[in-house]
Amino acid sequence: MKLDETLHxxxxxxxxxxxxxxxxxxxxxxxxxxxxxGVDGAIHRAAGPxxxxxxxxxxxxxTGHAKVTPGFNLKAKWIIHAVGPVWKGGVAxxxxxxxxxxxxxxxxxxxxxxxxVAFPAISTGAYGFPSDLAAKIAWKTVLSFxxxxxxxxxxxFCLFDSKSYDIYASIQKELLKGN
Ligand code: ADP
Numbered sequence: 001m002k003l004d005e006t007l008h009x010x011x012x013x014x015x016x017x018x019x020x021x022x023x024x025x026x027x028x029x030x031x032x033x034x035x036x037x038g039v040d041g042a043i044h045r046a047a048g049p050x051x052x053x054x055x056x057x058x059x060x061x062x063t064g065h066a067k068v069t070p071g072f073n074l075k076a077k078w079i080i081h082a083v084g085p086v087w088k089g090g091v092a093x094x095x096x097x098x099x100x101x102x103x104x105x106x107x108x109x110x111x112x113x114x115x116x117v118a119f120p121a122i123s124t125g126a127y128g129f130p131s132d133l134a135a136k137i138a139w140k141t142v143l144s145f146x147x148x149x150x151x152x153x154x155x156x157f158c159l160f161d162s163k164s165y166d167i168y169a170s171i172q173k174e175l176l177k178g179n
Contacts, residue, residue, distance in 0.1 A: 106149070121168075
């Protein structure tokens with residue numbers, strides 16, 4: 001598939017991922033899949049207490065992998081819990097683990113036949129991954145996956161703060177320009 005067509009399947013939004021009406025949202029979860037802070041806390045609050053019960057049955061999730069629960073009270077049908085790496089200065093395989101986390105989440109969308117999926121900026125909050133580097137990895141992994149898969153049809157990067165949104169937007173601009 002041409003880069004141009006692939007780029008048009010990726011959309012940027014600034015806001016709260018819990019409010020999106022998509023087939024699946026991705027959670028920046030922790031390896032124990034227990035309710036945390038940040039986007040994970042917001043998703044648990046919005047999905048309701050059934051989410052914690054469903055997560056407890058999954059036996060955790062290794063870093064770089066992703067597991068699925070229903071969306072419960074969310075508009076999204078599914079939640080894909082992806083576990084990003086904690087930034088340890090770049091010496092602990094963090095880049096590959098973050099790429100794997102996006103790739104695994106995308107594989108789950110394919111299995112679920114989820115046509116639309118929204119990602120937060122995984123690992124860039126409490127886990128301390130540098131935002132610029134994380135955004136490059138997110139773009140690269142998603143573009144590569146979409147170029148050879150028809151599902152998901154659309155990927156939304158949902159950025160909470162304007163700084164993250166600007167980083168994603170400047171990468172998008174460069175990609176569109178170079179095309
Ligand atoms: P991690 O532990 O993987 O770093 P965090 O939840 O701490 O996860 O942060 C990941 C990103 O999610 C941060 O950029 C943070 O600003 C963002 N975030 C926090 N709440 C929301 C929300 N409701 N919707 C979308 N993104 C959010």
